[in-house]
Amino acid sequence: VFESRGFNERGRRPRDERGGAGGGAGGVRAGLGGRGGRGRVLRALGGELRPIEREELWGLVQQGGTALGTGRSSQFEEEEEGKEKALGRLREAGVGGMVVIGGGGSLSGGLELHERGLPTVGVPATIDNDIPGTELSVGVDTALNTAVTVIDRIKDTATAQRRAMVVEVLGRDSGYLAVMSAIAGGADATMVPEFEAKPQELLDLLNESYEKGKPRFTVVVAEGASPTAGEFCDFVNEAGGGYQADLTTLGHIQSGGTPTAFDRILAARLGAAAVGALADDASGVMVGLSGDEIRRVPLEEVAGEKRKLDPGLYRLAGVLSALPE
Ligand code: F6P
Numbered sequence: 001v002f003e004s005r006g007f008n009e010r011g012r013r014p015r016d017e018r019g020g021a022g023g024g025a026g027g028v029r030a031g032l033g034g035r036g037g038r039g040r041v042l043r044a045l046g047g048e049l050r051p052i053e054r055e056e057l058w059g060l061v062q063q064g065g066t067a068l069g070t071g072r073s074s075q076f077e078e079e080e081e082g083k084e085k086a087l088g089r090l091r092e093a094g095v096g097g098m099v100v101i102g103g104g105g106s107l108s109g110g111l112e113l114h115e116r117g118l119p120t121v122g123v124p125a126t127i128d129n130d131i132p133g134t135e136l137s138v139g140v141d142t143a144l145n146t147a148v149t150v151i152d153r154i155k156d157t158a159t160a161q162r163r164a165m166v167v168e169v170l171g172r173d174s175g176y177l178a179v180m181s182a183i184a185g186g187a188d189a190t191m192v193p194e195f196e197a198k199p200q201e202l203l204d205l206l207n208e209s210y211e212k213g214k215p216r217f218t219v220v221v222a223e224g225a226s227p228t229a230g231e232f233c234d235f236v237n238e239a240g241g242g243y244q245a246d247l248t249t250l251g252h253i254q255s256g257g258t259p260t261a262f263d264r265i266l267a268a269r270l271g272a273a274a275v276g277a278l279a280d281d282a283s284g285v286m287v288g289l290s291g292d293e294i295r296r297v298p299l300e301e302v303a304g305e306k307r308k309l310d311p312g313l314y315r316l317a318g319v320l321s322a323l324p325e
Helices: 074-078 080-092 104-115 140-161 176-185 199-211 229-239 261-279 311-320
Strands: 098-102 120-124 164-169 189-191 217-222 245-249 285-290 293-298
Touching: 074 080, 074 104, 080 104, 098 104, 098 261, 104 120, 120 261, 140 164, 140 176, 140 217, 140 261, 164 176, 164 229, 176 189, 176 217, 176 311, 189 199, 189 311, 199 217, 199 229, 217 229, 229 245, 261 285, 261 293
Parallel strands: 098 120, 120 285, 164 217, 164 245, 189 217
Antiparallel strands: 285 293
């Protein structure tokens, strides 16, 4: 219901000032839609709220982005007044409960609404997969498939031109997307914020790999890693190993696009479970995936917390990229 784009500033520093991933998300992004359709910006804090007609939902299952036009709101996140205003608008509009869909900032905002007495349930949705209480968030699978498709193509070029390819993927402070796309894309190495990167060791591995006749080398780097993908690329080129290192930054290619079937099904399951929780008067919970089941997790255990990257997956990415004999 709350959004900020074009309403006030987004509450994040521009990417080039963040030195990689940084920046905190904020606010709540969920709400009632507008007939204006895709791209229309709803200004709930300004009072633009109305019921959605059923037919407005037709066809949405195959679309990326948000038909609601919602986004981060620094006014909601940072100002007490903004929160009270939002709550007031919702009450005026007769909203009896909220399903808040989003990442860490959105779910923290959801907890605020719950604590202020508005029945609220969270649905985890972020390509970063850094939300605790769920094995997967909505959007991760689509972003991962996009990254892997691009990595496959980049590897074709790397083979043809005998280059070292450094691919930067999104994920903010989380290395999940990098590790999983390195495993699925058959990359030779990955660098993530959660584990110390060893650029010199990686360079040695790269050189050895080429000496042994491997036709390409691909490194997947999380945007929050240190060194950054760009710095590592420069480091390799400055070392002058006789081959060229190229940087590809995937950026927002990963955050849009047609959702995968897995994401559609996960979103449907979580959405239904969220409405079920509201119907059961179970406010203040997030619905999350645990094995094959959807479980309710207190929003208090989710807000402000980060899901840890499984060290086993990180190790697996390393094991699978061992040098050829
Ligand atoms: O949190 C989702 C995410 O796509 C991150 O992976 C990324 O750092 C960020 O949002 C990008 O958003 P913005 O362009 O606003 O920085």
